[in-house]
Amino acid sequence: MKKTTTNKNFMIGFCMVLAVLVFALAGLVFAPFDPEEMDAASKLAAPSLKHLFGCDNFGRDILSRVQQGTRMTLLIGLGSTAIGAVIGTVLGAVMGYFGGLLDEALMRIIDVLFAIPSILLALIFISLFGTGTFNVILALGFAIVPSFAKMVRTEFMKQREMDYVKAAKLMGAGRGRILFVHILPNVMPTLLNCVLISLNNAVLAEAGMSFLGIGVQPPQASLGRMLSEAQGYLQTAPFYTIFPGLVMIIMLLGFGLMSEGGGLKDAFRRKS
Amino acid sequence: MTNEYLCNVQNLFFTYGGKKNNPTLEDVSLQLKKGEILGLVGESGSGKSTLAKVMTGLFKEDSGTVECGKTAMIFQDSYSALNPAKTVEWLLHEVQRLQGVKDKATRQKEILKMLDAVELEEQYLNHYPSELSGGQRQRVMIAMALLSKPEVLIADEPVSALDVTVQKQIVSLLKRLSHKRNLAVLFISHDLRTVYELCNRVIVMKNGKIVEEGAKNALYFNPKEEYTKALLTSAGIDWE
Numbered sequence: 001m002k003k004t005t006t007n008k009n010f011m012i013g014f015c016m017v018l019a020v021l022v023f024a025l026a027g028l029v030f031a032p033f034d035p036e037e038m039d040a041a042s043k044l045a046a047p048s049l050k051h052l053f054g055c056d057n058f059g060r061d062i063l064s065r066v067q068q069g070t071r072m073t074l075l076i077g078l079g080s081t082a083i084g085a086v087i088g089t090v091l092g093a094v095m096g097y098f099g100g101l102l103d104e105a106l107m108r109i110i111d112v113l114f115a116i117p118s119i120l121l122a123l124i125f126i127s128l129f130g131t132g133t134f135n136v137i138l139a140l141g142f143a144i145v146p147s148f149a150k151m152v153r154t155e156f157m158k159q160r161e162m163d164y165v166k167a168a169k170l171m172g173a174g175r176g177r178i179l180f181v182h183i184l185p186n187v188m189p190t191l192l193n194c195v196l197i198s199l200n201n202a203v204l205a206e207a208g209m210s211f212l213g214i215g216v217q218p219p220q221a222s223l224g225r226m227l228s229e230a231q232g233y234l235q236t237a238p239f240y241t242i243f244p245g246l247v248m249i250i251m252l253l254g255f256g257l258m259s260e261g262g263g264l265k266d267a268f269r270r271k272s
Numbered sequence: 273m274t275n276e277y278l279c280n281v282q283n284l285f286f287t288y289g290g291k292k293n294n295p296t297l298e299d300v301s302l303q304l305k306k307g308e309i310l311g312l313v314g315e316s317g318s319g320k321s322t323l324a325k326v327m328t329g330l331f332k333e334d335s336g337t338v339e340c341g342k343t344a345m346i347f348q349d350s351y352s353a354l355n356p357a358k359t360v361e362w363l364l365h366e367v368q369r370l371q372g373v374k375d376k377a378t379r380q381k382e383i384l385k386m387l388d389a390v391e392l393e394e395q396y397l398n399h400y401p402s403e404l405s406g407g408q409r410q411r412v413m414i415a416m417a418l419l420s421k422p423e424v425l426i427a428d429e430p431v432s433a434l435d436v437t438v439q440k441q442i443v444s445l446l447k448r449l450s451h452k453r454n455l456a457v458l459f460i461s462h463d464l465r466t467v468y469e470l471c472n473r474v475i476v477m478k479n480g481k482i483v484e485e486g487a488k489n490a491l492y493f494n495p496k497e498e499y500t501k502a503l504l505t506s507a508g509i510d511w512e
Contacts, residue, residue, distance in 0.1 A: 163353035166330055170345055171420055172370045185357035 013257025020251045024074060027067025035064040036219045044237040054239040056229065066244050069221035070251070076137050076215075076222070077202040083141025084202075085195055088148020093179045093187075095149065096156025103153070110146045118143035119205050126214050136215050140202050151194050155187040196259035200252055207248060223248045278456040279304035279327065279343075279424050284336035286326050296322045298480045300336070304424060304456040309447070311471035311488070312460045313503065319480040320460045321348070324428045327458070341423030341456075344416075348429035350409035354401035360412050361397040367419040382419065390415045390445060407438035411445070418449065425450070426458045431466060443470050464507040468492055476500050 027035075032052070039059035047054040053062035095103040113121065118140070125139035159165060160183070168182045207224030209215035216222035223244045230240035279302075286297040297319050304310050312320050325331045327338055328345050347353035354363060364386065368379040387394055390411040401409055410430055417425055427446065431439040447470055450457045461467050467474060468488055475485040476499065484497040492509060495501045 163347040163349060164355040166325075167345070167347065167353050167416070168355075168366075169330065170328055170343070171367055171416075173366075182355055186355070188357070 009257045009260055013254045013260075016250050016254030017258065020070060020247060020254065021074070023247070024067055024070035027064065027071065031061075031064040031067055033061035033064045035060060035068040035221055037061075044233060044240070046237070047239055053243040054237065056226075056240055057233060057237075062226075062240060062243055065221040065226060066223070066247055069223045069226050069244060070247055072133065072216055072220060072222040073203055073206055073224070073248070073251075076133065076140065076206045077199050079137035080140035080144060080202045080206075081195055081198045083138065084144025084148050084198060085191070087141075088145045089152050089184075089191065091145070092149040092152025092154075093156050093184065096153035097160050097175075097179055097183070099157070106149075107153075110149055113146040114150070118147075118201065119208055122205060122209060123214065126209070131214055131217055133216055133220070136206060136209060140205050140209075143205070144198050144202065147198070148191075148194060152187060152191065155190055156183060159183045159186055193259050196255050200255040200259070203248070203252060203255070276305060277303045278306050279340040279458070280337070281323075281327060281339075282337045284323075284326065284338060285334045286322060286331060287334055288322075295334070296480050297326065297333075300477075300480070300482055302475060302482070302485070304340075304458060306423075306456055307450065307454045308473065309450055309457040309459055309471045311467035311474040312458060312477060313462060313464055313467055313474060314477035315462065315503070318477040320462075320477055321428050322480075323477070324426045324458065324460055327424075328426060342421065343424045343426060344418070344420045344422035346410070346413045346417050346425065346427040346430045348432060350406065350413050350430075350433070351401065353413055354409055356401055359398050359400055360404070363401075363412065363416060364397075364419060367416050371420060383415075386415045386419055389418070389449065391441075405438075406434050407441060410434065410438075410442050414442075414445065414449070418453070422455065424456045424458070426460070428460045429462070430459075432461065432463065439466065446470065464492075464503060464509060468509075476503065 037060060039055070042051065042055040042059040044057055045051055045055040045059070051061050051063065053066060056062055056065065091106065095106050121143040122136075122139035125142060126135060129135050129138070156179075165178060165183065168178050173182065203223075206215055206222060207227065210222045210224030211228040213228065216225050218225070226244040227241060227248075230237070230244070233240050281300060281302045284297055284300040285295055287295045300319075300323060302310070312323070314320050322331065324345065326333050327340055328343050329338075358366070361383070364383045365376070365379050368382060373379050373382070383397070384394065387397075392408060392411045392415065396404060396408060396412075401412070404412065413430070430446070431442050434442060443466055446457065446459070449455065459467065459470055471488055473486065474488050474491045476483050476491070476497065478499050484491065484495065484500045491500065492504065495504060
């Protein structure tokens with residue numbers, strides 16, 4: 001019974017994320033207007049048949065900008081999560097499997113990094129290397145590394161004690177093969193769940209950074225950037241806030257339901 | 273190692289975590305000949321599995337010598353010993369890939385022959401370990417062990433988690449395979465009846481030491497040590 005409920009959550013979440021993805025990618029083929037094209041005559045124009053989501057304070061079409069912003073937010077979320085997941089997985093696998101002094105030393109560094117909020121770590125990175133989309137992806141990616149490393153380390157520590165690992169050693173499998181061909185597939189269900197949670201966090205962090213003005217730089221759009229720009233018009237043009245906010249809520253809720261539902265875990269974990 | 277023995281263990285000492293005053297294995301010596309099935313019995317904690325792991329090289333001995341030919345191991349818990357994320361087919365291919373057999377068709381041919389030898393149907397190839405019964409998983413383990421073409425097979429309580437009928441099937445399978453392939457087998461068990469059924473010679477271990485060894489009939493019907501007598505009595509074997 002519980003499994004049906006959790007899978008239902010996963011499916012609802014998946015449909016929500018898919019809808020956002022289709023909406024964002026549709027903008028590449030069909031965007032009603034150039035997202036950066038300004039029209040002084042349409043400043044803060046309310047939603048109409050011409051501008052379905054209305055226009056912003058520069059007369060730019062909000063629908064086109066939300067599409068562009070969603071793509072940007074997704075790109076940053078996926079890019080930073082990929083960096084965090086890959087580096088964190090390799091580090092965690094090595095630490096968890098080999099243990100010893102290397103593990104001890106790296107764990108202390110990770111503990112220190114863990115004590116600092118990810119967004120603050122990203123801020124330090126941005127202040128050192130400057131703003132820009134690529135730097136935001138790198139900053140958030142490196143900020144995510146400790147959480148992935150810690151989670152993967154724990155999983156590898158559990159798995160290394162299993163007899164199948166000893167059997168692989170006896171068969172002559174090398175360390176790299178044991179780590180990434182034999183053990184990693186058994187860590188995948190937990191890892192994928194972590195990826196979904198991390199996507200959620202990265203999207204929120206990007207929004208936070210753009211809101212503070214250190215994320216995506218104008219004239220490029222991102223959902224966080226749009227919310228930041230719209231805050232002065234909350235009463236006069238609420239649609240300016242509502243549409244980017246709505247897309248972000250659907251996306252976050254979608255990722256949240258997917259990770260909570262454990263559908264990816266079910267897909268990887270075989271009948272037991 | 274002399275030509276006579278496939279496995280020669282001499283004066284072996286091993287301690288977990290370097291606690292020298294409390295060795296897990298103390299002055300253990302044993303030999304295994306080609307085609308011989310040697311039983312290793314003793315109560316839980318007597319050091320049987322540790323000895324197996326030192327003999328396979330999973331643990332490094334503190335002192336003494338271990339000289340064994342190519343060794344494979346069958347683990348007690350087949351559920352933990354088979355990678356849960358891989359199919360039976362992948363597992364059997366992997367053993368051969370690690371042996372350097374690159375051609376997939378050659379590997380597949382060998383796998384089919386091996387399935388026949390361990391009496392497992394081909395349909396189970398695309399199953400995951402969790403989809404197999406205990407006996408089927410143990411047959412997969414045996415197939416994996418034999419695909420690595422060992423000279424010495426160490427079976428660490430391979431039937432203790434199985435029901436009696438399946439136990440008998442696996443024991444007779446091991447007996448046939450050992451005979452057919454002239455394998456030296458170290459069969460570890462606390463089930464003295466199974467050991468009697470399968471082995472030619474038996475070693476009794478207590479607290480990390482070998483307390484008695486001999487041909488099975490001599491050991492079962494004319495035991496010298498009190499500990500052996502107690503083991504036989506507790507197994508309901510009339511040794512007197």
